[in-house]
Amino acid sequence: MKFLSIKGWIDNYSGTTSILTSLGKCLLRSGQANSYIDHPLIPVDIVANMTIVIGWITATKNNLLSNPMVYNCSTGSNYKTCVSFSDYVEIVIREQKSIGFENYRLIQPNLYLTTITPFYYIRRFFEEILPAYLIDFFSLLTFRKTGMVKLNKRISNVVATLNYFASNQWIFSNHNSQFLLNQMTDxxxxxxxxxxxxxxxxxxxxxxxxxxxxxxxxxxxHQSKKSKLTFRKILTRYFLSLLFFLFLTWFTRRYFRRKLF
Structure with missing residues (x-):
């Protein structure tokens, strides 16, 4: 099987790419989705190849097409060609652990999927919102750049947009796509x-x-040392920075009190 494209090449965060990235960075810990339904995911090179074939058959074999045809580039109703949301999350987490994403990897990647709205918001508060505010608070105390709360809100908006599609089963007929395959040579x-x-x-x-x-x-x-930092090491770094900040504040206050009095 030949692919003319570069495997894995991507240039934007659209669709599930933003979810995958947030999951790898451990910024996304919970989601509203039915873990048993199929994930309607199609590689872009599959779409590109099919588009070329549609142009070919439309231009050369119009006698076979009495009416305009609609071609769905989808897995159809065959469950063997699909990947469920639970399998998708399991595979992605396993691969991300082996690859190792940098920067925000405080803990190991994990994603809890549920269709129960209260459970989702409770887990999201304790695993996403609260840590984001704490990290920004420590960053503010140690004169570091903040932005975790803002980033968390952006991720939440993406999850909310995809919620409807991830909670319902979508099946698109691919009979016309199979017709295309039957018209092609080996x-x-x-x-x-x-x-x-x-x-x-x-x-x-x-x-x-x-x-x-x-x-x-x-x-x-390759996994750099930065990507292998554990939560304990990062927490220790912030704690030591906080102690240094408090000591500096105490020392400065004491120094100026002596000068003034």
């Missing part, structure tokens, strides 16, 4: 491959994670 199927049944989701999602790390985050593929 050579064309190899050159312009778009059969979703051949997608290995584990390999695809691994390349997806690598692409986000390499092309979007501009991070080295």
């Amino acid at each position: 050579f064309d199927k190899e050159e312009f491959h778009f059969d979703v049944k051949d997608i290995d989701w584990t390999i695809y999602l691994r390349n997806y994670c690598i692409g986000v790390k390499k092309y979007l985050l501009k991070e080295p593929l």
Whole structure:
């Protein structure tokens, strides 16, 4: 099977890419989604190849098309070609742990999926909102740049946008797509491959994670020391910075009191 595109290449945070990135950075810990339904995910090179084939058959075989046809680039109703949300999260977390994202990795990546709204908001408050405010508070005390609260709100808006689509099952017929495959020769199927049944989701999602790390985050593929920092080490750093700030405040106050009095 040939792919002309660079595996894992990506240049924007649209769609599930922002979710995947937030999950790898441990900024996203809970989500509203049905873990048992299929995740309607299609690689972009599959879409590109199918678009080329649609143009070819429309231009050369109009006699086969009595009426305009609509082609859905989807997995159809065949569950064997799909990946569920639970499998998607499991594979992504496993690959992200092995790859290692930098900067905001305070704890190991994890995502709790639920369809119960109160449970979602409770977990989100304790695992996302409260830590964001605490980190910004410590950053403010140690004269560091804040922004975790603002970033958390942006992630929350993305999750809210995708909530409806992640909580309902979506099935699009791909009969016309199968018709396209039947009109192609074996050579064309190899050159312009778009059969979703051949997608290995584990390999695809691994390349997806690598692409986000390499092309979007501009991070080295090997795990650096920064990406291996544990929550205890980071918490210790903030605690020592806070102690230094308090000591500096006490020393400055005492020094000026002696000068003035």
